Amino acid sequence: MLVSVAWSSLRSRRKSVILTFFSLLISISVLLSVEHIRQNAKESFNRTISAVDIIVGAPSGQLNLLLYSVFRMGNPTNNIAYESFETLSKNQHVAWTIPILLGDSHRGSRVMGTNENYFAHFKYANKQALEFAAGVPFSKLFQAVIGADVAKQLKYQVGDEIVIAHGIGNVSFAKHDNTPFVISGILKATGTPVDKTIHVSLNAIEAIHLSPSQQKKLLSDPTSVNLTPESMTAVMLGLKSLMATFKLQREINNYQKDQLMAILPGVAMTELWQMMATVENLLLVISILVLISSLFGLSTMLLASMQQRKNEIAVLRVLGASPSVIFALVLIEALLLIVLVIVAAIGLISLTLTLSSDWLASEYGLFLSGNLLSIDSLKVVAVIVVTSIITSLLPAIEAYKNALNVGLSSRC
Amino acid sequence: MISSALKIKESLAIDVKGVYHRYSKTKYAVGIFIPRWTLKRGERVFLHGASGSGKTTLLNLLAGVLSPTQGGIQLLEQEFSSLYSRRKDKFRAQHIGVVFQQFNLISYLSVLKNIQLAAYFGGNAKSKVEQKASEMLRKLKLDPDVLQRPAGSLSVGQQQRVAIARALINAPEILLVDEPTSALDAAARDAFMEILIEICQLTTTTLVFVSHDMYLRRFFDASVEISSLLKPVETVEC
Ligand SMILES: Nc1ncnc2c1ncn2[C@@H]1O[C@H](COP(=O)(O)OP(=O)(O)O)[C@@H](O)[C@H]1O
Numbered sequence: 077m078l079v080s081v082a083w084s085s086l087r088s089r090r091k092s093v094i095l096t097f098f099s100l101l102i103s104i105s106v107l108l109s110v111e112h113i114r115q116n117a118k119e120s121f122n123r124t125i126s127a128v129d130i131i132v133g134a135p136s137g138q139l140n141l142l143l144y145s146v147f148r149m150g151n152p153t154n155n156i157a158y159e160s161f162e163t164l165s166k167n168q169h170v171a172w173t174i175p176i177l178l179g180d181s182h183r184g185s186r187v188m189g190t191n192e193n194y195f196a197h198f199k200y201a202n203k204q205a206l207e208f209a210a211g212v213p214f215s216k217l218f219q220a221v222i223g224a225d226v227a228k229q230l231k232y233q234v235g236d237e238i239v240i241a242h243g244i245g246n247v248s249f250a251k252h253d254n255t256p257f258v259i260s261g262i263l264k265a266t267g268t269p270v271d272k273t274i275h276v277s278l279n280a281i282e283a284i285h286l287s288p289s290q291q292k293k294l295l296s297d298p299t300s301v302n303l304t305p306e307s308m309t310a311v312m313l314g315l316k317s318l319m320a321t322f323k324l325q326r327e328i329n330n331y332q333k334d335q336l337m338a339i340l341p342g343v344a345m346t347e348l349w350q351m352m353a354t355v356e357n358l359l360l361v362i363s364i365l366v367l368i369s370s371l372f373g374l375s376t377m378l379l380a381s382m383q384q385r386k387n388e389i390a391v392l393r394v395l396g397a398s399p400s401v402i403f404a405l406v407l408i409e410a411l412l413l414i415v416l417v418i419v420a421a422i423g424l425i426s427l428t429l430t431l432s433s434d435w436l437a438s439e440y441g442l443f444l445s446g447n448l449l450s451i452d453s454l455k456v457v458a459v460i461v462v463t464s465i466i467t468s469l470l471p472a473i474e475a476y477k478n479a480l481n482v483g484l485s486s487r488c
Numbered sequence: 489m490i491s492s493a494l495k496i497k498e499s500l501a502i503d504v505k506g507v508y509h510r511y512s513k514t515k516y517a518v519g520i521f522i523p524r525w526t527l528k529r530g531e532r533v534f535l536h537g538a539s540g541s542g543k544t545t546l547l548n549l550l551a552g553v554l555s556p557t558q559g560g561i562q563l564l565e566q567e568f569s570s571l572y573s574r575r576k577d578k579f580r581a582q583h584i585g586v587v588f589q590q591f592n593l594i595s596y597l598s599v600l601k602n603i604q605l606a607a608y609f610g611g612n613a614k615s616k617v618e619q620k621a622s623e624m625l626r627k628l629k630l631d632p633d634v635l636q637r638p639a640g641s642l643s644v645g646q647q648q649r650v651a652i653a654r655a656l657i658n659a660p661e662i663l664l665v666d667e668p669t670s671a672l673d674a675a676a677r678d679a680f681m682e683i684l685i686e687i688c689q690l691t692t693t694t695l696v697f698v699s700h701d702m703y704l705r706r707f708f709d710a711s712v713e714i715s716s717l718l719k720p721v722e723t724v725e726c
């Protein structure tokens with residue numbers, strides 16, 4: 077009964093209620109999404125790479141190398157020589173190497189040259205290996221293995237032919253129509269940039285970059301052209317013993333024949349995380365402030381209605397409503413509004429996440445879950461509800477006082 | 489002798505004993521003092537007096553919205569003014585109907601919701617309220633269709649009649665009415681009064697009707713001038 081009265085009361089003050097609703101909707105949506113991204117980003121980043129001990133690339137920043145080699149974000153400033161890759165592979169401490177050669181794209185997905193070690197040794201999340209949803213690793217020159225998202229978005233199946241172009245942007249300046257690839261396998265979804273990647277052999281990358289005449293020659297006689305690449309974007313190393321990590325890192329950094337930089341993914345990830353955390357905390361503080369300001373708006377709206385409500389309170393009092401009922405009515409009104417706003421905010425964010433998840437994943441390597449109802453989000457929701465109750469106490473107390481003083485003489 | 493005394497006592501609806509009240513906050517408030525005033529069950533009394541003479545204050549005391557500074561009020565042979573406020577609110581919800589000058593209804597709620605709200609606080613089952621309300625409205629010469637309309641969309645005369653229906657929905661023993669006709673024109677006023685008296689007769693409700701308008705006296709058997717109840721307050725030490 078009281079809830080329906082509170083509801084009617086809200087409806088009777090539709091204009092100010094709707095304005096307050098939107099002000100709360102915006103601030104609560106911002107807060108909930110900042111919180112959601114905060115929780116998910118760390119997990120999303122951390123799951124991207126696992127079991128890789130060292131990443132080697134051309135000297136730049138460790139974050140930069142991490143971003144382009146693992147997250148496929150940005151572009152490598154420089155490559156390393158192919159000979160360096162071979163030297164690394166032969167190093168006594170190294171158990172395995174995964175070469176990475178980036179640079180091309182296919183309909184917005186990054187194309188990455190690598191070898192069979194990638195499917196054998198690359199791990200993500202909790203040391204999970206890559207698994208195939210269909211097909212097998214590439215074994216021929218013009219074969220490709222695609223990530224789950226690529227398959228889903230472009231509706232590719234094993235056996236389909238695709239064309240890979242030179243360049244990165246969404247629109248490539250040169251399409252190599254005469255080098256069609258056949259999809260040999262599709263990976264299972266990992267929730268990492270792997271899902272957005274098209275994997276081909278190192279030689280294939282080289283083949284894409286041949287001149288049209290040489291490509292023709294290659295197609296007629298596969299052995300006629302040397303397809304060994306001259307350089308490499310980065311190399312991921314797995315070590316035989318972790319004890320050798322720092323020694324090897326130092327050795328690589330001091331390597332004379334090529335300019336190399338070795339980074340430890342865990343360390344780089346922590347740096348990335350710390351950088352993000354500062355920004356996130358700032359965002360969180362801002363969104364809390366915005367929320368507080370709109371909660372004050374709610375309180376103001378309720379207080380402003382109190383004048384008009386004096387009469388209503390008098391009526392309720394003579395009907396036998398105790399002052400605490402009046403107090404409760406005001407709180408119920410605030411709570412109704414807040415609950416509506418929270419539901420709307422969760423709906424809004426879920427919708428936005430669903431619509432923008434591809435974009436976030438490809439632009440920022442962020443794989444956010446569309447499910448907002450984690451324990452942590454519920455905690456945030458609980459905090460919002462409690463703070464809104466606290467800010468609504470002022471108008472509720474005002475109503476309580478009115479209720480105590482009201483007499484039949486209240487005649488507006 | 490004893491039995492007849494008991495009978496009279498039993499039939500008392502209102503018993504005001506040595507009640508003194510003043511609005512403590514105002515420095516200049518003189519306050520009112522009523523040595524003794526009783527009303528039997530089923531009686532209908534017209535309480536009149538000049539503006540500012542304390543009529544509304546007395547009704548507020550009877551309704552339990554105000555508490556006497558001194559003295560006590562018994563309603564239906566029960567201590568009332570000394571009850572805890574929550575018990576008082578409950579007693580009011582169940583046994584006292586109140587109609588005041590204007591704005592008796594919550595304008596954004598439907599007429600039915602207004603009446604249901606009274607039943608809710610009176611602790612009556614919601615299920616039968618609608619039927620009872622439409623019967624009551626018919627008696628008050630209102631189309632039961634108004635039940636679904638927002639109270640604020642009714643004319644003042646209609647609203648006042650709905651207010652009576654609302655006040656009587658819990659079948660209270662006592663009905664307190666404060667200048668209910670001052671916002672009505674002459675024709676609406678006469679119709680309102682006739683219906684009010686008739687319905688109170690029918691339900692043998694004790695009615696305290698307050699007005700400064702002596703014209704309304706003709707609808708009542710008994711009338712009391714408020715100043716005749718009051719003693720000069722100077723005699724009371726505070
Ligand atoms: N809430 C209040 N606070 C202080 N004084 C009041 C209040 N209500 C009424 N009074 C004063 O008490 C006296 C009686 O008022 P009231 O009972 O309303 O008279 P009536 O209803 O007969 O016109 C008046 O002098 C009035 O100014």
Ligand SMILES: [Mg+2]
Pocket residue numbers: 543544545666
């Ligand atoms: Mg008055």
